[in-house]
Every structure is written in structure tokens, then in C-alpha cells.
Amino acid sequence: AQRVTQPEKLLSVFKGAPVELKCNYSYSGSPELFWYVQYSRQRLQLLLRHISRESIKGFTADLNKGETSFHLKKPFAQEEDSAMYYCALSGGMDSNYQLIWGAGTKLIIKP
Amino acid sequence: KAGVTQTPRYLIKTRGQQVTLSCSPISGHRSVSWYQQTPGQGLQFLFEYFSETQRNKGNFPGRFSGRQFSNSRSEMNVSTLELGDSALYLCASSARPTGIGTGELFFGEGSRLTVL
Numbered sequence: 001a002q003r004v005t006q007p008e009k010l011l012s013v014f015k016g017a018p019v020e021l022k023c024n025y026s027y028s029g030s031p032e033l034f035w036y037v038q039y040s041r042q043r044l045q046l047l048l049r050h051i052s053r054e055s056i057k058g059f060t061a062d063l064n065k066g067e068t069s070f071h072l073k074k075p076f077a078q079e080e081d082s083a084m085y086y087c088a089l090s091g092g093m094d095s096n097y098q099l100i101w102g103a104g105t106k107l108i109i110k111p
Numbered sequence: 112k113a114g115v116t117q118t119p120r121y122l123i124k125t126r127g128q129q130v131t132l133s134c135s136p137i138s139g140h141r142s143v144s145w146y147q148q149t150p151g152q153g154l155q156f157l158f159e160y161f162s163e164t165q166r167n168k169g170n171f172p173g174r175f176s177g178r179q180f181s182n183s184r185s186e187m188n189v190s191t192l193e194l195g196d197s198a199l200y201l202c203a204s205s206a207r208p209t210g211i212g213t214g215e216l217f218f219g220e221g222s223r224l225t226v227l
Contacts, residue, residue, distance in 0.1 A: 036216075043114075044154075044201065044218040086154060090209060098167045099144075099209045099216070103153040 002027050002091045006102035013077050014110045021072040021105050023061075023087030032090035033070040034099075035061055039083045047072075047085070057081070082109045113138065115204050115219035123225045129190040132222045136183050136204030142166075143185040144209070144216065145177060146201040154201070160185055161208040189224075197226045 005024045013019055025031060035047040048056045050063040050070060061072045070087060087102040116135040124130050136143050145157040156169035160179035177187040183204075189196055200223075203216040 043220055044203075046215045049215075096167050097209055098156060098159075098169075101154045101156065 002089065002100050004087050004089045004100050004102040006085075006087055006105045008105045009103065010106045010108070012108040012110060015079055016076050019072075019074045019077045019081065019107065019109075021085050021087075021107065023070045023072065023102060025068050025070065025087075025089050025100075027068070027089060027091065031063070031065075031070075033061075033063060034088045034090070035059070035070075035072050036086045036088060037083050038086070039080075044086070077109045079109045079111060082107055115202055115217050117200075117202050117219035117222050119222055120220065121223045121225075123227060124192050125227050126192055126194060128192050129188060130192060130224060131186055131188045132200055132202075132224075134185045134187075134202030134204075134219060136185070136202075137217055140204035140206050140217070141183050142205045142208045143179055143183065144203045144205075145185070145187050146203065147171075148199040148201055148221070149197075157187065157200075159209060166208055192226045194226050197224060199223050 003026045007022050033050045036044050037047040038044040048054055059074045061070050063070050084104050084106050086104045089100040091098050091100050118133045142161045144159040147155045158177050159167040163179045174190045179185045199221040201221045202219045205214045205216050207214045
């Protein structure tokens with residue numbers, strides 16, 4: 001079954017420290033993966049997708065097919081990065097092309 | 112371009128009642144998805160509509176239903192409300208349906224439902 005796992009419900013790091021939010025997936029085909037972010041009192045919004053290979057707000061995420069992971073990283077955390085982060089997988093025919101969502105990780109950046 | 116608009120933003124209902132939530136997608140977007148968001152369960156997919164047809168449905172009971180109109184606006188209905196239905200209901204629109212070449216989902220601010 002296709003699944004997205006975000007093992008940490010809560011991640012707390014100090015400002016300036018590196019951040020890594022983990023996302024593991026199970027999917028037999030070529031996955032399409034996304035990170036969405038929800039800042040306090042704001043809408044859920046796309047942060048980045050693996051096909052873009054972009055760095056958004058200093059965040060990057062590399063698709064590792066061998067480890068079936070799509071971890072989100074930032075070398076130096078900032079207080080404004082505090083938010084809820086969701087990893088999502090665009091499923092194939094097996095899931096009727098649904099978006100499969102992880103449970104989310106709440107990131108808290110301590111001053 | 113106006114964003115995704117959801118109404119009402121807040122509502123309080125009692126058990127056994129029914130509720131209808133509305134979502135107006137971004138102009139030109141034909142795909143509308145609905146999600147239930149709770150602190151304990153995170154984002155749970157309800158259903159997706161594209162060009163007035165339900166493409167996908169999540170694992171929710173039949174009390175949860177939806178529809179999409181020819182102008183792409185969508186409504187979801189929950190009948191016989193239960194306490195556990197209290198949640199933030201999010202609507203998202205996209206230019207293409209989810210799946211092959213999934214585009215970005217644009218979310219609304221949500222409708223917060225409280226069931227007493």
C-alpha cells in the first residue's frame with residue numbers, strides 16, 4: 001500500500017541550528033513528492049516539490065529512491081520557520097491517483 | 112486572482128444536525144478537493160471533484176457527501192453530525208486533477224465546525 005510516514009510529530013530546534021524533517025514513503029512506481037507548510041493562522045501552501053529541484057526559503061529536499069525518502073532540510077533554522085509541515089505523495093493508478101499525506105511534523109524554532 | 116474562498120468560516124452545530132460547507136475555487140481551476148484537519152489525525156482526504164465528477168473518495172462514512180457545480184464551485188455536506196466531526200474542513204483547488212503531473216494545490220482558510 002502507498003504510504004507517507006513522517007516519524008516526528010514534533011521537532012524543536014534552536015535558531016541557527018540545522019533542521020531536517022523526515023519523510024519516508026512506500027510506492028512502487030516513480031513518485032511525485034511535495035512538501036506543504038502551514039504557518040500559524042495562514043493557509044496551507046506548497047513549499048516545494050521534488051521535480052522543481054528548487055530551494056525555497058532556504059529549504060531543500062532531495063528524493064532518495066534507494067532509501068525511499070524525501071527529507072526536508074535547512075542548514076540554519078530561523079524563527080519564522082516555525083510551522084506545521086506536511087509531506088505528500090502523488091499516488092499512481094493503485095491509489096486512483098490520490099494525494100497521500102503524511103501525518104505532519106510541527107516544527108518549533110526556539111530563540 | 113482571488114484565492115480559494117470557503118464559507119462559512121466558523122459554525123457551531125449540535126449533534127444530529129446537518130451542515131453544508133461551500134468552496135469557491137480559484138478562477139479557471141476545475142479540481143476541488145476537501146480535507147478534514149484535526150490536531151490528532153492531521154489531514155484526512157475526503158473527496159476530490161473534477162468537472163462535476165467525483166474522482167476520488169477517502170475513507171469517510173456516507174454521512175459525508177459533496178458535489179461540484181458547472182462553475183466549479185463545490186459544496187460538502189455532513190448529515191447527522193457527531194461530536195467527532197468537529198474539525199477544520201479545508202478545500203483546495205488546482206488546475207489539474209491529482210495524479211499524473213499533479214499541480215499545486217491552493218488551499219482555502221477552512222471552515223471550522225464545532226459540534227456540541
